Amino acid sequence: MALMDAVSLTAKYTAAVFAFYWLVAFSYRLLLHPLRNYPGPFIAKLTDGYGGFYAVAKRNHLVTQQNHQKYGRVVRYGPNRLVFNSAKALHDIYDNDRVVKSRVYLVTLGFTGTINVFSAIERRVHRVKRKLIGGAVTERSMRDFEPTMASQVHTFLERILASTQASQPVNISARCKRLGSDIVGLLAFGFPFNTQTEETYRPLQHGIAASNAHNNVMMQFPRLASLWIAYPLHLLNYAPRKAAFAMIETFITTRMAEGKDARHDLYSQVADEIPPAEVWSEALFFLPAGGDTTATAISALFFYLSRNPTVYRKLTAEIRTTFTSGSEIHGGPKLSACTYLRACIDESLRISPPVNGTLWRELSQEDPSPEKPFIIDGHVIPQGTQFGVNIYTLHHNPEYFPEPYIFRPERWLEGDEAEKKRRNDAFAAFSIGYRGCAGKAMAYLESSLAVAKTLWYFDFERAAGPEGELGAGKEGDLKGRHRTGEFQLYDIFASDHEGPNLVFKTRGDHWKELVKG
Ligand code: HEM
Numbered sequence: 001m002a003l004m005d006a007v008s009l010t011a012k013y014t015a016a017v018f019a020f021y022w023l024v025a026f027s028y029r030l031l032l033h034p035l036r037n038y039p040g041p042f043i044a045k046l047t048d049g050y051g052g053f054y055a056v057a058k059r060n061h062l063v064t065q066q067n068h069q070k071y072g073r074v075v076r077y078g079p080n081r082l083v084f085n086s087a088k089a090l091h092d093i094y095d096n097d098r099v100v101k102s103r104v105y106l107v108t109l110g111f112t113g114t115i116n117v118f119s120a121i122e123r124r125v126h127r128v129k130r131k132l133i134g135g136a137v138t139e140r141s142m143r144d145f146e147p148t149m150a151s152q153v154h155t156f157l158e159r160i161l162a163s164t165q166a167s168q169p170v171n172i173s174a175r176c177k178r179l180g181s182d183i184v185g186l187l188a189f190g191f192p193f194n195t196q197t198e199e200t201y202r203p204l205q206h207g208i209a210a211s212n213a214h215n216n217v218m219m220q221f222p223r224l225a226s227l228w229i230a231y232p233l234h235l236l237n238y239a240p241r242k243a244a245f246a247m248i249e250t251f252i253t254t255r256m257a258e259g260k261d262a263r264h265d266l267y268s269q270v271a272d273e274i275p276p277a278e279v280w281s282e283a284l285f286f287l288p289a290g291g292d293t294t295a296t297a298i299s300a301l302f303f304y305l306s307r308n309p310t311v312y313r314k315l316t317a318e319i320r321t322t323f324t325s326g327s328e329i330h331g332g333p334k335l336s337a338c339t340y341l342r343a344c345i346d347e348s349l350r351i352s353p354p355v356n357g358t359l360w361r362e363l364s365q366e367d368p369s370p371e372k373p374f375i376i377d378g379h380v381i382p383q384g385t386q387f388g389v390n391i392y393t394l395h396h397n398p399e400y401f402p403e404p405y406i407f408r409p410e411r412w413l414e415g416d417e418a419e420k421k422r423r424n425d426a427f428a429a430f431s432i433g434y435r436g437c438a439g440k441a442m443a444y445l446e447s448s449l450a451v452a453k454t455l456w457y458f459d460f461e462r463a464a465g466p467e468g469e470l471g472a473g474k475e476g477d478l479k480g481r482h483r484t485g486e487f488q489l490y491d492i493f494a495s496d497h498e499g500p501n502l503v504f505k506t507r508g509d510h511w512k513e514l515v516k517g
Pocket residue numbers: 117118130133137184286289290291293294297349353354355359428429430431434435436437438439440442443
């Protein structure tokens with residue numbers, strides 16, 4: 001009895017101490033914290049759990065956008081977090097020597113536990129990695145890699161051709177994810193995943209998506225990583241992540257058994273410069289960085305083409321008058337001269353950015369000018385604050401992109417120099433500054449080849465009935481997914497998505513070229 005009383009008394013005291021601790025912490029965050037005067041959702045002022053919750057729901061981008069509409073250009077999105085919605089803020093943050101990636105990126109180390117170009121925070125460490133890894137995806141490297149990429153695009157087209165014979169709708173997201181993964185697998189590991197044609201390595205995509213979603217929750221709510229509740233969360237997606245990692249081990253051992261120069265891939269380019277563990281950490285990051293992002297860009301463009309017949313007609317006319325055969329479509333001056341194609345890709349990246357969230361940053365511990373106040377878009381930012389711009393929200397800010405939910409590639413081709421600068425300054429699909437995307441050249445080449453070649457060989461339209469709605473918003477949805485003309489993204493740091501379901505028809509006899517190879 002005495003023992004029971006002691007246990008009950010200890011429990012009561014512990015609860016009281018916790019309650020007191022949280023009361024003091026919450027009161028401080030609300031009333032005394034340096035960010036106390038910034039507007040934002042009440043719960044976000046108290047805990048990062050707000051962002052964590054919407055990361056679990058995969059719609060932080062939509063909620064951030066709604067919060068900006070409600071609270072204005074700057075929103076307090078966590079006790080120590082501010083998110084901005086202006087091009088000025090974008091440049092003040094991301095194009096700035098005093099700013100580094102937030103420590104929350106360290107949660108992405110995952111299975112390898114090794115820092116890579118994406119997770120490196122210190123500028124010195126990052127600079128070395130960026131020089132090395134960036135070199136594998138420059139325009140020049142892409143010229144060497146293009147035949148490998150083109151052969152995967154060819155397989156993508158062959159699969160579409162097969163669908164025309166069976167009169168089956170094609171789920172474009174599924175196809176593009178496989179295409180993206182097969183291409184980046186060859187670049188990163190020199191290993192043919194062949195997910196376009198075989199089942200064996202398809203679970204890899206599921207594992208990577210699960211891992212991204214998990215990391216995204218931890219990045220929004222870093223405290224969670226050290227709480228007991230993180231363990232069941234780890235277990236939730238453990239099996240697919242573990243299975244993916246086992247596959248990756250196969251790729252690594254297979255590749256290492258070959259000579260360094262056996263293939264033109266990341267390994268061949270950096271193996272002499274960094275230890276194997278780091279090479280594989282970089283390669284692992286390439287899978288979502290290069291595969292999923294580009295897959296989203298291509299899927300979204302197919303979605304918007306299937307819903308905007310005037311754009312579809314203009315783009316097909318450009319492709320079909322610029323080239324005289326499908327095999328003529330490759331990187332070079334002719335493809336670069338397809339300005340409407342580039343405008344369509346940029347408009348798709350604007351309206352449905354593959355990385356759609358807030359890329360958190362902080363003031364460097366090695367701030368080169370600590371004596372100067374740090375200012376973002378007119379706001380003096382206290383040390384210790386995490387800040388960022390939400391890419392999806394900025395891309396839908398009508399100050400820079402009037403009628404932001406309308407897919408209108410023409411916007412990228414019109415206006416005087418001042419208008420162009422205003423628009424370009426607010427375009428952040430690849431982020432900007434020294435941490436901006438290293439794989440931009442690859443992303444544009446892959447998207448251009450996949451879309452231009454498809455339009456050369458095929459005509460397409462969206463599938464009839466409810467099947468054709470896959471990927472679109474639903475009228476009446478109350479969670480920000482109500483726009484039927486918008487391709488829906490699910491925020492997992494990169495994006496998950498489904499559809500569109502499209503029906504393809506061959507164009508004349510051009511398909512025979514595909515069969516010949
Ligand atoms: C449409 C496709 C793509 C989009 C929208 C995109 C977007 C981005 C964004 C927004 C970042 C910054 C992330 C951050 O600050 O946390 C980034 C970084 C990066 N991306 Fe991409 N990316 C794309 C394709 C690629 C491809 C094909 C590769 C090559 C495999 C690649 C490699 C990288 C690398 C290495 C970084 C890290 C750069 C650094 O921190 O220095 N990306 N990308």
